[in-house]
Amino acid sequence: MRRSWAVGLLIISILAMACGGAADVDDYKAAFVYLGSANDGGWTQAHDEGRQYLVEQTGIETAFTEDIPPDATEFRTVAEAYIEQGYNIIFGTTFGYLDIMEEMAVEYPDVIFLHCSGYKSNDSNYTNYFGKIYEARYLSGLAAGSLTESNTIGYVAAFPIPEVIRGINAFANGVKEANPNATVEVVWTNTWFGPEEETQAANALLEAGADVLTQHQDSASTGIAAEAAGAKWIGYHTGYGKDAAPNAFVTAPVWNWGPLYTEMVNAVINDEFTTTPYWTGMSGNVVDLFEVSDDVSSDVKSLIEQRKQEIIDGTFVIFEGSSDGDLLGMSYFVDNVVGTLD
């Protein structure tokens, strides 16, 4: 008898601990499922730096698994293992986890699922988030436009989809402000990651007369090709290209996931979480431009700073008259872009 009393007391005290009291970060554990490796110098590294920032800011316990392809079974295996270990916030950092995260959100209603670059959400525990990297691309376009002497800027691009096209157009608008005579020439590689395809595309653009290159790709091949040809290069994702191609590197539109991750996790901890998608840019400090090299004149640097502040304040608009919906479905090139679009 005495033992059942003890058990009863234990249960009551556990219930009391779970229900009562202020929100506590120790009640939460966040797990990250990554597409690539955490030191890939690109997309996944940016997410992992965000995770580290989150830990510094909130003290939450985190874990991550690398190299999980956008495959439902693979994602489920990893995510379920985390859930069994008590992780109750799951971050999925590639588009391909879209449907499996939606499915698992229904099966595990007590776990929060946060999906990067998707478009789905439910009304309780599943939503998506992304950053307006095109804002930083506009600023990098100002630098590129000021640097080109041949008035041809090469853009090595992955796939002709709205996300990439939006970036190209924002970049081209920036180029136009700095240099109305320059054109942006686009070559599609049809791969997010393909060191050889990216090299071939970069060289094709250099041969066509480009003296500044940029990219929407996950490897640094474009920068290395630019370095070999004595051209300039604007990277993507992180500033790590500075090491890979030190002479070519000018700047890079970079991801800064830390503040957003902190905001989302704090919302969960403080019971203020809603499933409204998170889509912010420079104003939310999710995207930024990496420190601009001294190849760029101080006049242009201050123009970049000025435009950056105006974008944050909302007084400068990159695509005038376009709604978020227009931007998310963008399928045309602005007039100083040369390239093929089906």
Add this chain to the structure above:
Amino acid sequence: MIDIQLLGLLNATLQAATLLFIAALGELITEKSGILNLGVEGMISIGAVAGFITAVNTNNIFFAVIVGVLSSAIFASIHAIVTVVLKQDQTVSGLILTILGLALSSLIGKNYVGKKLDTKLESLFSINDPSNIFEVLLSQNIIFYISILFMILISYTLKNTMFGRRFEAVGEDSKAADSMGLNVIKTQFIATCLGGAFAGLSGVYLTLSYVPYWTDNMTAGRGWIALALVIFGGWKPYRTALGALLFGFLEALVPRLQTYGFELNPYIVKISPYIITILILVLLTIYKDGKTGAPKNIGIPFFRENR
């Protein structure tokens, strides 16, 4: 005056072709001896990462090439032990070599992703902006000339020397070769490791010259194209070289056409090496009674007891 973009196309074709051709040449030797090695993709990766790490740490490019080549040769010896000595299934072992090689290279190269290479594998003559075809040919990487040398050497050796004919003898009829007193196991073992060494050379060409840095999955399927090339080339070095030029040309053409405003469907181009290879097999079956040039004993383990 030849257009600079056309010269660029030629240059890019030669680069892409060299990578494919060296790996295919190695596989050709292996298959001639009757051993099929589907592990080319993995072997290239091992050579690529080993060469790159050595180059970053020692700054000695020739040492890096040697380490890359030897690493892949040693790695290929796994396949030799499993299939030649232990006589296990060649398809399974080869596939494992691909999977293992890719995973192992990711693991070994983890701390070298994105590292800058201070010394590259340079061309023999420093010609910065080639202005004619001759200069493009002279501005190639040293491995390009080595591959041409090997093409001539291997073609001659396989046809005209006792050492080379052994491979073919073993690959065509291992039992007969054995009766004639040839050491089948030794020959196949050497051929498999040679195949690995060439894949390693292809790997160092990739990371020390063509795309001089390291990241996961650098090879991105080139090993499979090399395998298709061997079939395309009918197990003959010169025809394999022609195939490499054709496949390399297609790879170089796609982005360059776009700068002229044309777009070839990239997916069709990507699968074209395989489609062309299958078409050739079909044509050979129809017009040449299926004489594809494949070694008769390929894939069949040699058991002396079965004589």
